[in-house]
Amino acid sequence: MAETPQTRILWVGGIPPTEIPPDLQVLSLPENGVPPPARWPEADLTVIRWGLAESRRWAEEWRRHFPEAPLALSAAQFSADDLRVGINQLWSLGFMTDARLASELPAAAEKAAERRRQRGARDRTLQNFGRRNRELERLTEILEKTVVERTSNLEASTREEKEKLARERQLIRFLNEISLQRSTGDILRVVRRELRRFHKIQNLVVALRDTDQRTEFMSFRGDQILRHEGSDKWPGKEADDRERQQLFANHFGRPFHRTLFFPLDLHSAGEGLLAVEYSLMGEEEIGLITDLLNERLRPVGMAVERLFLEDRLRRFAGRWERTFDGFRDPIAVIDSRMKVLRGNRAFGAGPGRRSCHELFAGSDKPCEACPVSVQPESAQTLQGTVRIDRRVYRLSSWPVQEPRAVRISGRVTHYTDITESRELYLRMLQSEKMSAIGSLAGNIAHELNNPLTGIRSLAQVLEAEATDEGTLKEDLHQIENAARRCQTIIRHLLDFTRGGEGPIVPVSLDEVVESTLPLLKTVLRPHRLELLLTARNAKIMAEPHLLQQAVFNLINNACQAMKDTGRIGVASKVTTDNEVELRIIDTGPGIPEEIRGRLFEPFFTTKKEGDGTGLGLSTSRAIVEKYGGRIEFNSVLGQGTEFILRFPRREGP
Amino acid sequence: MKILIVDDEVLVRRSLERVVRKQGHEVWEAADGVDGLSKWREHDPDLVFLDVLMPGLTGPQVLEEIGPSRRAKVILMSAYLGQEKISEGSVLAVDMFLPKPFEDVFEIVRRAEELLS
Numbered sequence: 001m002a003e004t005p006q007t008r009i010l011w012v013g014g015i016p017p018t019e020i021p022p023d024l025q026v027l028s029l030p031e032n033g034v035p036p037p038a039r040w041p042e043a044d045l046t047v048i049r050w051g052l053a054e055s056r057r058w059a060e061e062w063r064r065h066f067p068e069a070p071l072a073l074s075a076a077q078f079s080a081d082d083l084r085v086g087i088n089q090l091w092s093l094g095f096m097t098d099a100r101l102a103s104e105l106p107a108a109a110e111k112a113a114e115r116r117r118q119r120g121a122r123d124r125t126l127q128n129f130g131r132r133n134r135e136l137e138r139l140t141e142i143l144e145k146t147v148v149e150r151t152s153n154l155e156a157s158t159r160e161e162k163e164k165l166a167r168e169r170q171l172i173r174f175l176n177e178i179s180l181q182r183s184t185g186d187i188l189r190v191v192r193r194e195l196r197r198f199h200k201i202q203n204l205v206v207a208l209r210d211t212d213q214r215t216e217f218m219s220f221r222g223d224q225i226l227r228h229e230g231s232d233k234w235p236g237k238e239a240d241d242r243e244r245q246q247l248f249a250n251h252f253g254r255p256f257h258r259t260l261f262f263p264l265d266l267h268s269a270g271e272g273l274l275a276v277e278y279s280l281m282g283e284e285e286i287g288l289i290t291d292l293l294n295e296r297l298r299p300v301g302m303a304v305e306r307l308f309l310e311d312r313l314r315r316f317a318g319r320w321e322r323t324f325d326g327f328r329d330p331i332a333v334i335d336s337r338m339k340v341l342r343g344n345r346a347f348g349a350g351p352g353r354r355s356c357h358e359l360f361a362g363s364d365k366p367c368e369a370c371p372v373s374v375q376p377e378s379a380q381t382l383q384g385t386v387r388i389d390r391r392v393y394r395l396s397s398w399p400v401q402e403p404r405a406v407r408i409s410g411r412v413t414h415y416t417d418i419t420e421s422r423e424l425y426l427r428m429l430q431s432e433k434m435s436a437i438g439s440l441a442g443n444i445a446h447e448l449n450n451p452l453t454g455i456r457s458l459a460q461v462l463e464a465e466a467t468d469e470g471t472l473k474e475d476l477h478q479i480e481n482a483a484r485r486c487q488t489i490i491r492h493l494l495d496f497t498r499g500g501e502g503p504i505v506p507v508s509l510d511e512v513v514e515s516t517l518p519l520l521k522t523v524l525r526p527h528r529l530e531l532l533l534t535a536r537n538a539k540i541m542a543e544p545h546l547l548q549q550a551v552f553n554l555i556n557n558a559c560q561a562m563k564d565t566g567r568i569g570v571a572s573k574v575t576t577d578n579e580v581e582l583r584i585i586d587t588g589p590g591i592p593e594e595i596r597g598r599l600f601e602p603f604f605t606t607k608k609e610g611d612g613t614g615l616g617l618s619t620s621r622a623i624v625e626k627y628g629g630r631i632e633f634n635s636v637l638g639q640g641t642e643f644i645l646r647f648p649r650r651e652g653p
Numbered sequence: 654m655k656i657l658i659v660d661d662e663v664l665v666r667r668s669l670e671r672v673v674r675k676q677g678h679e680v681w682e683a684a685d686g687v688d689g690l691s692k693w694r695e696h697d698p699d700l701v702f703l704d705v706l707m708p709g710l711t712g713p714q715v716l717e718e719i720g721p722s723r724r725a726k727v728i729l730m731s732a733y734l735g736q737e738k739i740s741e742g743s744v745l746a747v748d749m750f751l752p753k754p755f756e757d758v759f760e761i762v763r764r765a766e767e768l769l770s
């Protein structure tokens with residue numbers, strides 16, 4: 001078995017760490033700066049020291065050259081801006097602060113190695129399937145065979161033939177070498193090496209034009225290859241040397257007088273032009289160079305084309321992968337036995353072939369109600385709703401079918417988290433139901449009010465007229481009382497449905513409390529009231545009468561909760577979040593766990609019939625929320641309860 | 654004094670009538686707007702308790718029929734205040750609003766007498 005190769009890390013800028021795990025190898029750099037681009041792909045992971053004057057430029061340049069290669073950043077500290085640039089523009093796969101370098105570096109290296117393995121696999125596939133590539137290989141093969149044949153007859157060969165043989169050998173070497181190159185720059189290097197024996201060649205420049213009409217020029221400075229994009233007009237296939245000269249002259253801003261031009265045929269991938277500058281060269285030499293290059297142009301063109309195609313494919317695949325990963329919704333590609341082939345980041349794929357429910361729901365059983373688990377091999381689009389961990393997902397699953405295949409090869413399943421919208425929907429349903437009940441109740445209430453007024457008034461009249469003898473007077477008093485209770489219920493109901501009809505104005509919560517307390521005299525009487533109002537100057541926006549109702553209900557509840565004498569605290573303050581807060585605290589029995597969830601339901605009451613409508617809290621909550629506030633409570637059994645209202649404070653005085 | 658009570662709710666009429674009569678006033682009752690209008694014209698009362706929502710003619714419609722130059726004080730009674738469209742003219746023309754339900758019938762009559770004095 002092959003040993004796992006070390007993961008190579010290229011450290012750019014700053015000082016690389018000294019303590020490195022044995023399976024990592026940090027490439028040292030000749031100088032403390034950005035290395036020649038040619039060296040970059042040697043590394044599995046490039047770490048750029050962030051925060052140096054040149055860091056950003058290095059990183060961007062690097063990314064431009066190698067859109068796919070793994071990059072991580074190292075710094076003493078990262079700002080939010082750094083992270084944003086790192087993620088969005090540099091596609092950094094790690095951010096390593098100095099403090100955590102020791103633990104993060106191996107993780108980033110592992111990620112990079114994983115990418116390398118993936119890319120390796122992809123590259124191999126590409127190599128196997130590239131049509132042009134195969135042609136190139138065949139060509140090599142034929143030549144190789146010829147050489148072998150000739151070599152066997154070496155005895156008979158003449159000097160001339162030996163030379164020819166040597167030339168062919170060289171050509172094969174060239175072809176082999178070129179087919180191994182992984183960048184156009186490297187191909188150019190091989191071509192240059194091939195031309196080395198012609199001392200009068202001064203410079204080698206190549207211009208490539210891809211199908212997106214992008215032009216790239218590559219030239220040498222020493223051993224370095226300089227790449228630059230050009231926007232120049234590309235001379236057509238039939239162009240003469242003058243037009244070609246113009247292309248290079250325009251781009252480089254100098255004449256290209258003594259230059260040989262060799263067009264490169266990149267087939268479907270674009271066009272290329274090789275320019276060889278020379279000085280003082282005779283016809284003969286020119287002829288030799290031309291012969292040599294003409295023999296090699298086809299393979300060079302094919303190799304460049306292959307790189308172009310690969311690059312395009314890789315770019316495309318990379319873009320696709322990033323898009324796939326960038327989706328906020330979980331997406332998984334599964335096979336027909338529900339094993340995940342690929343999941344995006346939101347889905348959270350892990351190592352090994354595991355089924356979708358294992359990975360996504362963390363369960364060894366399929367999700368309940370999942371249509372895919374019922375018929376994973378269905379050729380139909382399946383839709384359903386699954387619940388995972390208190391969240392609700394709507395899923396759509398499309399079959400993947402190869403052309404002409406009878407059975408599907410897998411599915412793509414897309415999950416949408418609908419938890420919130422479902423809750424919203426249920427709440428809306430609830431409020432619609434309530435308002436329907438409300439308007440019905442409102443109509444009935446109006447109808448009832450008239451006779452109730454009559455009953456109550458007449459009872460008052462009769463009670464006044466009745467003598468003290470017997471129970472008549474007391475009976476009439478009870479009738480009047482009952483009628484009054486009915487009216488109270490109706491009033492509550494109407495308030496509940498009608499809402500605030502007055503204008504919304506800035507009000508002081510303290511003043512609302514003070515104007516409400518007199519209405520509560522009777523219920524407050526047995527208790528001790530402790531007021532601590534400190535938010536008088538803080539205004540909130542509300543309709544005062546409605547707000548009063550909410551306060552009334554809460555204090556009323558607190559009083560009613562305490563059977564014997566108790567203490568009621570009403571305290572207000574402005575919080576640090578600039579909210580106005582009101583607490584209503586009682587020393588009552590507290591609220592039992594079982595009913596806490598139902599407290600704010602309309603008509604929920606524990607009071608005996610006639611004493612409570614169960615509308616107090618639901619009305620209060622509706623009022624508080626209407627003005628942007630919140631209501632919550634804390635309760636300890638046997639000790640008491642506090643209800644807390646919080647409103648956004650109005651800006652200004 | 655002569656007092657007219659126009660309300661379609663019999664118990665409201667009855668209770669008001671009892672208290673008012675006890676105070677020594679002359680009282681008429683009407684169970685709808687049409688009857689109310691004719692009794693108003695017939696007896697020319699000093700004060701009218703007028704309900705808003707009634708079959709036939711509503712309270713405000715009755716007021717319109719009577720016209721602006723009436724002599725009687727008017728107490729408009731309604732459980733629908735704020736919701737019913739009462740045209741502004743007639744609103745301004747009444748002497749007192751009485752939201753229903755009312756709390757204390759004796760108190761109502763006391764306030765009505767204050768209007769008359």
Ligand SMILES: Nc1ncnc2c1ncn2[C@@H]1O[C@H](COP(=O)(O)OP(=O)(O)OP(=O)(O)O)[C@@H](O)[C@H]1O
Binds near residue numbers: 599613614
């Ligand atoms: N401070 C409190 N301490 C203990 N229980 C409370 C307190 N406030 C409310 N509750 C409980 O919540 C229930 C619902 O209260 P809510 O105000 O909605 O209705 P209610 O008080 O029963 O009726 P209504 O307010 O119409 O008179 C009450 O019946 C009571 O059981």
Ligand SMILES: [Mg+2]
Binds near residue numbers: 557612616
């Ligand atoms: Mg209550």
